[in-house]
Amino acid sequence: MKKIEAIIKPFKLEEVKDGLSQMGVKGMTVTEVKGFGRQRGHKEVYRGAEYQVDFVPKVKIEVVVDSKLVTQAIELIQQKARTGEIGDGKIFVIPVEEVIRIRTGQTGKDAI
Amino acid sequence: MNTGDTAFVLFSSALVMLMVPGLALFYGGMARNKNVLGTLMQSFIMLGVITVAWVLWGYSMAFGPDHGGIIGGLDWFGLKGVGIEPSADYGSTIPHAAFMIFQCMFAIITPALITGAFAERMKFSAFLLFAILWATLVYNPLAHWVWGIGGWIGKLGALDFAGGTVVHISSGISALAAAVIIGKRRGYGSVAFIPHNLPMTITGAALLWFGWFGFNAGSALAANGLAANAFVVTHCASATAALSWIIMEWIHRGKPTTLGAASGAVAGLVAITPASGFVGPISSLIIGAMAGIICYGGILLKSKLGYDDSLDVVGIHGLGGTWGALATGLFASTLINPSGANGLFFGNPAQLWIQFVSVAATWIFAFVMTSIILKVVDWIVGLRVTEEEEERGLDISQHNETGYSF
Numbered sequence: 092m093k094k095i096e097a098i099i100k101p102f103k104l105e106e107v108k109d110g111l112s113q114m115g116v117k118g119m120t121v122t123e124v125k126g127f128g129r130q131r132g133h134k135e136v137y138r139g140a141e142y143q144v145d146f147v148p149k150v151k152i153e154v155v156v157d158s159k160l161v162t163q164a165i166e167l168i169q170q171k172a173r174t175g176e177i178g179d180g181k182i183f184v185i186p187v188e189e190v191i192r193i194r195t196g197q198t199g200k201d202a203i
Numbered sequence: 204m205n206t207g208d209t210a211f212v213l214f215s216s217a218l219v220m221l222m223v224p225g226l227a228l229f230y231g232g233m234a235r236n237k238n239v240l241g242t243l244m245q246s247f248i249m250l251g252v253i254t255v256a257w258v259l260w261g262y263s264m265a266f267g268p269d270h271g272g273i274i275g276g277l278d279w280f281g282l283k284g285v286g287i288e289p290s291a292d293y294g295s296t297i298p299h300a301a302f303m304i305f306q307c308m309f310a311i312i313t314p315a316l317i318t319g320a321f322a323e324r325m326k327f328s329a330f331l332l333f334a335i336l337w338a339t340l341v342y343n344p345l346a347h348w349v350w351g352i353g354g355w356i357g358k359l360g361a362l363d364f365a366g367g368t369v370v371h372i373s374s375g376i377s378a379l380a381a382a383v384i385i386g387k388r389r390g391y392g393s394v395a396f397i398p399h400n401l402p403m404t405i406t407g408a409a410l411l412w413f414g415w416f417g418f419n420a421g422s423a424l425a426a427n428g429l430a431a432n433a434f435v436v437t438h439c440a441s442a443t444a445a446l447s448w449i450i451m452e453w454i455h456r457g458k459p460t461t462l463g464a465a466s467g468a469v470a471g472l473v474a475i476t477p478a479s480g481f482v483g484p485i486s487s488l489i490i491g492a493m494a495g496i497i498c499y500g501g502i503l504l505k506s507k508l509g510y511d512d513s514l515d516v517v518g519i520h521g522l523g524g525t526w527g528a529l530a531t532g533l534f535a536s537t538l539i540n541p542s543g544a545n546g547l548f549f550g551n552p553a554q555l556w557i558q559f560v561s562v563a564a565t566w567i568f569a570f571v572m573t574s575i576i577l578k579v580v581d582w583i584v585g586l587r588v589t590e591e592e593e594e595r596g597l598d599i600s601q602h603n604e605t606g607y608s609f
Contacts (some may be wrong), residue, residue: 098572113340124570130374135395135397136452136456136457136458136460137397137398137462138462138463138466138502138515139455139456139499139502140393140502140503140506141450141456142397143395
């Protein structure tokens with residue numbers, strides 16, 4: 092089992108979510124986050140004064156999937172979240188030791 | 204006594220009262236979210252503090268029997284003799300109490316205007332002490348000089364219909380003294396002080412614009428043609444100033460902003476205030492358009508000069524008020540108000556000089572007195588919150604609450 096953490100542009104969330112659902116991913120956790128990468132931030136102007144805003148709003152999607160699905164899920168996120176412009180985001184893949192479903196007590200793959 | 208006039212002045216008083224929470228929202232939205240309540244509170248609480256001071260001694264100092272053109276006596280302490288009967292000198296067709304409460308709202312909003320200069324860093328106790336001293340030692344004498352019977356600036360023939368000198372130059376220049384003496388916010392130059400809620404600021408600007416009809420038209424103290432003229436020119440000046448401001452930033456920074464439109468509207472309202480009873484609509488369009496340009500330049504100036512006038516009180520009220528007072532000396536016409544005077548453009552250059560004297564006197568008096576008051580308050584209780592309190596924000600450190608709980 093792997094956890095996929097994808098930081099993407101907020102307006103791409105719907106497409107990515109629909110794509111993952113169609114692929115059979117049953118659940119996900121989404122967080123509004125702020126950050127920067129190589130793109131850095133952007134400029135804002137208030138009353139003629141320019142401010143460098145380093146942290147840009149992004150959305151972080153977390154899904155845990157069976158190891159067999161990882162490549163497919165990554166490809167899908169990459170395809171759906173990509174605009175080709177700077178700031179498209181990143182995907183991280185992290186091994187997951189155990190998953191427990193709280194209500195039923197199921198563990199492992201069954202619990203995803 | 205005239206029922207129409209009385210109704211109009213009472214309603215105008217309520218409109219000016221609404222400018223105070225309007226100002227609170229205007230400023231509150233520009234603060235960071237950890238300071239939103241502290242900023243709102245500094246304007247809002249003036250409704251409490253200044254009302255009490257005004258009723259007890261303020262009104263009498265400003266409008267009571269004259270002493271040497273400098274100050275009113277305390278004969279009317281606690282509104283003694285200020286009642287239902289009209290005063291011979293102030294609004295002879297309305298109850299004296301109506302004039303008093305209309306003026307009370309002006310006295311309230313003026314110190315509230317200054318708070319933008321030291322937003323996000325002043326100790327609440329120090330602020331209250333400052334506000335009481337400032338109202339007593341700066342506002343009351345100035346109001347007497349300009350509007351009180353026997354006041355020396357009024358006797359000179361200076362025109363100030365609704366408070367260009369008394370309200371806007373005085374608050375704007377006091378703001379300059381305050382920004383310099385209190386010092387910059389922590390992180391000035393490295394932290395981005397970005398407004399936390401511009402929709403709140405726009406709402407506040409809209410309430411200010413609305414309330415300003417009471418401020419200026421109400422200053423006619425009668426429901427008459429002069430009031431209608433003041434209403435019209437107030438609206439015109441605000442309109443062109445909002446436009447000229449966004450055009451300036453469009454050229455200078457590439458994009459027109461909502462904060463710019465709101466700031467421009469307020470700049471136009473400030474500039475037309477002294478002129479509103481003396482100029483016609485076309486003059487007001489010009490006064491407003493120039494106000495947007497001048498005040499936009501004014502806010503750029505502060506980063507050049509290096510003082511932290513956090514919410515631009517100097518740029519908008521100080522410079523806008525100064526422009527308005529001088530513009531009154533340019534555009535005033537006795538065709539609009541026979542009891543006024545002609546300005547430079549209507550064949551009377553002497554009026555511009557008189558306006559200049561009133562501006563210079565207000566600048567010097569407000570700057571010097573405010574500096575002294577702040578030094579005294581600093582000595583008694585300390586002006587600033589501690590560094591740690593400033594870091595946590597005024598909401599928690601001064602009031603034990605937060606504006607947003609999510």
